[in-house]
Amino acid sequence: MTRDVSTRDIVYIALFAALMAAVNLVPPIQVAFLPVPITAATLAVMLAGCLIGAKRGGLAILLFVLLVALGLPLLAGGRGGLSVFFGPTAGFILSWPVGAYVTGWLTEKNWPRMNAVWFFIFSVIGGIGVVYLIGIPWLALVAKLSLFDAAKGSLIFVPGDLVKAIAAAAIAETVRRAYPLMQAAR
Amino acid sequence: MTIGLYAPGASALHRLPAGVKLGALVAASLALFAIPSTIVALAAVPVAFAVYLSTGLGLNRLILELRGPALLLCFVFVFHALAGSVEEGIAAVARFAALILLASAVTLTTPVSEMAALVERLLGPLEPLGVNPAKVGLAIALAIRFVPMIAEEYRQIREAQAARGLDRNLLALVVPLIIRTLKAADDLADAIEARGIET
Numbered sequence: 359m360t361r362d363v364s365t366r367d368i369v370y371i372a373l374f375a376a377l378m379a380a381v382n383l384v385p386p387i388q389v390a391f392l393p394v395p396i397t398a399a400t401l402a403v404m405l406a407g408c409l410i411g412a413k414r415g416g417l418a419i420l421l422f423v424l425l426v427a428l429g430l431p432l433l434a435g436g437r438g439g440l441s442v443f444f445g446p447t448a449g450f451i452l453s454w455p456v457g458a459y460v461t462g463w464l465t466e467k468n469w470p471r472m473n474a475v476w477f478f479i480f481s482v483i484g485g486i487g488v489v490y491l492i493g494i495p496w497l498a499l500v501a502k503l504s505l506f507d508a509a510k511g512s513l514i515f516v517p518g519d520l521v522k523a524i525a526a527a528a529i530a531e532t533v534r535r536a537y538p539l540m541q542a543a544r
Numbered sequence: 545m546t547i548g549l550y551a552p553g554a555s556a557l558h559r560l561p562a563g564v565k566l567g568a569l570v571a572a573s574l575a576l577f578a579i580p581s582t583i584v585a586l587a588a589v590p591v592a593f594a595v596y597l598s599t600g601l602g603l604n605r606l607i608l609e610l611r612g613p614a615l616l617l618c619f620v621f622v623f624h625a626l627a628g629s630v631e632e633g634i635a636a637v638a639r640f641a642a643l644i645l646l647a648s649a650v651t652l653t654t655p656v657s658e659m660a661a662l663v664e665r666l667l668g669p670l671e672p673l674g675v676n677p678a679k680v681g682l683a684i685a686l687a688i689r690f691v692p693m694i695a696e697e698y699r700q701i702r703e704a705q706a707a708r709g710l711d712r713n714l715l716a717l718v719v720p721l722i723i724r725t726l727k728a729a730d731d732l733a734d735a736i737e738a739r740g741i742e743t
Binding site for chain 1: 632636676729
């Protein structure tokens with residue numbers, strides 16, 4: 359965390375990471391229009407970017423990943439600890455902070471015209487585009503697969519991720535109307 | 545800390561300092577990926593298994609740990625087999641299995657607080673680059689402190705929304721939780737600033 363991160367930023371980062379951790383710790387619930395349980399970390403990636411901006415969102419997700427590494431069972435199915443970083447999908451996990459940063463950067467740049475559609479587009483770019491861009495080559499490299507095979511194996515998650523992007527957009531837009539987000543961010 | 549994966553015990557691995565365990569784990573992973581030999585990868589699995597068993601933790605825990613990765617490793621193997629390189633598939637799966645076992649052993653024998661202290665120490669050399677280990681430590685401590693509180697809040701919101709028949713509505717659950725958390729963050733930051741603990 360760099361010098362221009364204030365104490366206020368630290369609190370935001372820590373509480374947002376804790377929020378994502380808490381939601382993942384409470385036993386998952388099946389939500390009406392979601393085919394997957396909402397213990398979805400990529401949803402957190404999209405939301406962090408949309409709600410608290412590039413720097414703080416990226417660092418919040420970085421902190422979340424760090425908490426997983428420290429041994430908190432925060433990933434889907436109660437997984438966590440160092441072992442997830444030595445599995446074939448480590449690249450996806452390590453890409454989350456970058457994805458949140460990109461979503462946050464785009465959101466900050468376009469804040470005056472943000473609406474549900476833009477939230478969705480930026481969530482897709484950061485939470486799906488960036489994540490797969492880093493995760494797939496990593497998978498190919500460590501599992502010694504061809505890039506094409508690695509991409510093929512990852513594609514089954516795209517529909518679920520698109521649904522999460524829709525959910526992230528709906529949540530972000532509702533929160534944007536209810537709470538002064540970026541004014542507090544600056 | 546009750547929410548960590550740490551399992552108390554008195555084995556040799558429990559007593560080793562966290563830094564030594566992490567260093568050994570990183571060294572093992574580098575070695576396994578640098579040596580492109582199937583035999584070495586296969587030999588690493590029983591060794592890793594022995595290390596895991598030496599922690600004195602039961603096999604139930606192990607099955608729980610490995611359920612998720614096992615499916616992933618099956619996929620990796622199938623893709624290798626389809627590409628016509630069964631041997632490489634076996635080597636890749638063995639490498640991952642060994643590393644996942646070793647990493648699980650480290651996580652299960654190291655308390656979260658000890659890992660957090662290690663992170664702060666490891667970040668020390670990065671201070672000239674603008675990284676402030678104390679701030680990172682504060683962020684870790686705050687996050688861990690607030691996880692149970694926010695989880696409790698989430699449970700309350702779920703009950704309240706269930707009473708309204710909204711407990712399956714994502715917006716009704718997550719939006720109040722986010723707004724309450726952002727408010728809590730503002731209040732906490734005000735409190736910290738009012739006490740002049742500006743780093």
